[in-house]
Amino acid sequence: MVHTPTDQEGKTLHVDALLQRLGGGAVLEDRGGVLVTCPAHGDGRPSLFVSLKADGRALIHCRAGCSTDAVLTAAGLRTADLFGVSGEPTLSDAPPVELDPGAVAALMQYVTAAAARLPGSQSAVYAFERFGVTEDMGRELQLGHDDGTVTTRGRDFRTQAYTAHPRLVVPMLDWHGTPRGLQGRDIAGKCPARWVNLASPAEGMRWSATGVFRTSGSFDTVLVTEGPGDALTAVSAGYTAVAVRGSGVARSERTARELVDGAPDGALFVLAGDNDRSGREFNDALGAQLAALDVQVCVLAIPAGIKDLAAWRAAGPGEFAAALHTAVSDAPAWAAVDPTPTTPTRPRRERVPMEGTDIANARRALDIVGKDTAYVDGVGFLTWTGKVWSVMSATRERAIGHRVADAMTAELAEIRERFGDESNAYKSALKTTRRMHMDSGIRAALEHLRTITGHEVEDFDAHPHLLTFANGTVDLRTGRLRAHARDDRLTKLIRQDFDPDAQCPRWTQFLAEIFPDDAELPAYMRRLIGYGITGETREHAFALLYGHGSNGKSVFVNTLADVLRGITGHVSQAAVAYQRSYDPGAANPALAALRGVRLAVLSELSEGLRLNEALLKQLTAGDPVTARELYKGIFTFQPTALMLMATNYRPDVRGQDDGFWRRTRLIPFTRSFSDADKDPALSRTLLAEAPGILAWAVQGAAEWYAGGLREPASVRAAVAEYRQQSDLLDGFLPGVLVRDPQGTILQKQAWDMFQNWRDEEQVMQVLRWGPREFARNLESRKVKSVRANAGKKLVGVRAARPDEIHAG
Structure with missing residues (x-):
């Protein structure tokens, strides 16, 4: 970072002026930026990391744990002051460099050393009390304990803020169980930041933005959470979880691919962002990225007034697992947020009265799923993802019924408000709505929806010359790429872009x-x-x-x-x-x-x-x-x-x-x-x-x-x-018998000759053959059998002459 005089004209804030506003003092060069004294806490040591991107955006991060808002308030700055900053960039827009094996090996050494300290530690107690994770679970998750004294022979990526407080060590594993990142949770409650990351392993290189959390007893259903705390909570209830570091990272296609690559085939992903605006942005951003990869995605509804999974568990540890199971089962399929909700993408049908019949409920379901759903006998429901038709999981099928039930509940409230809860209209609607909230009502509605949306299996994948990629559909006759099309009715997708110029x-x-x-x-x-x-x-x-x-x-x-x-x-x-x-x-x-x-x-x-x-x-x-x-x-x-x-x-x-x-x-x-x-x-x-x-x-x-x-x-x-070499009669035909367009031999005579050959050659595979099996095998070798006065005879073969037997 180059330091020049402060821009006095005020048109743009130079990076040096920004550093002065943040507190001035000593400026220490650091990988990808500089360290200055943080104005939000008074230890006097340079702990505020400041970097500048090529687009003029300044990034600040206090390694002691102060929030960005606290730093800006203490410095008298606004969020807008971090944009349009002039000066020499310290960060490149180039894609992150892949983790090198040395960094991974060093991280694994630290994880192993910290894991050895988990049994009986403060961190083990904290993990169970806060997240419900037992020591046995922690062992499988490779959790550890670090009071700041853990040492290894490899590179140490811990920062001063990390080692200043005792921490529950939570590695971010990939699907193969290899640590690709790590966060440490303050268990004493004294650090301004509850979770602290490791320092970057090298310039342009970052630790994984996702971490897989699962034990040998985890369900295949994957809950996707904001950070490792909720992921640990989900694991304690029996689920596989993937932690993602915030809504900003969730917008990245790279993050979605990290999340999906290695996941169980056909796994259902349930987005479990926090119950606030940031969490909704997390669910929307990651849902869009996962849907683009043709992944089944649902969205978890966290109860009103509860911020996240950890808080939900804290409100009732004994009831949490059962409540979470119900919420996951009821989770509706992810749907893109309509940027212009006042202008619906398709006209809504005029609401019809509750008829109380299964067919009427099926039609309500059709109004919800529209033309993007089809049913095929023996295959199940399929839904159009925007790229291909994908088979629905049983959970997504039930979610259709749940959405119908929710719509009827909302209508029931309107009927009650209009007519009163003693009216016949309300009582009839209440009975109909209750039935739709039962398994029998959902099953009946889905059964009739199958009829309404029914297709033949040959309606799908009927165009062998077409192949769908992430970025379009290729006509294999010409190699040309075109846009995805619903009416192609293709069900298989290669989840990579097609590039005709790519080399190998x-x-x-x-x-x-x-x-x-x-x-x-x-x-x-x-x-x-x-x-x-x-x-x-x-x-x-x-x-x-x-x-x-x-x-x-x-x-x-x-x-x-x-x-x-x-x-x-x-x-x-x-x-x-x-x-x-x-x-x-x-x-x-x-x-x-x-x-x-x-x-x-x-x-x-x-x-x-x-x-x-x-x-x-x-x-x-x-x-x-x-x-x-x-x-x-x-x-x-x-x-x-x-x-x-x-x-x-x-x-x-x-x-x-x-x-x-x-x-x-x-x-x-x-x-x-x-x-x-x-x-x-x-x-x-x-x-x-x-x-x-x-x-x-x-x-x-x-x-x-x-x-x-x-x-x-x-x-x-x-x-x-x-x-x-596979011919069991090789040596007999040709050999004992030879092919001759004019030749014939009685079938019984050929059978006797076969038995002599079989016994002499000890061909074990044919020892149990009878005359019928023998005749059938000759027929498979295009030897015809016809009736004659002396009995059946074989046409096109004859007994070999002595010189022919020797030659065979």
């Missing part, structure tokens, strides 16, 4: 490394994955990535599954393995979960397990598939997924009909990486190229639409070898 040099290098001896395979894999993301099924392809370990196939599949997470599904080994009693009509959640999925990753089979060929044919045939989730109805959908399996062992396949082998694409992974060749950071490096990998896949889709898959010779040869 490390991914390209990786493909060359795993296919060093086949120049055609990298381009083929681009077309294959491009075909997969289209949702087309005309190739009927099943991709089998085969090769012994340490060859890159798992990295390939896992990277794609992560980058394409929104359109990727997984099929378990139990579903893929052969089942003697396989019933296509049975309840099969693994199959039902593939609706709308475009890339299906099949679990590798253990060595020796037989592949469920019937299932693979069913999923790749391109014909409608009937599926049923547990406890849900049957529905029929069109499969859209490319089946992909990475395996060290080629699955056991018994069938020899062309149907299965025509579908199979066996991609050989022949490279074997030594320990010296392996890059431990490769997966992280590849994921950093996600935008480029997405562009690579879209390019592959356009190439496939233009010219098909075009299998390399290596893939065709690998399939032919696999088929021959």
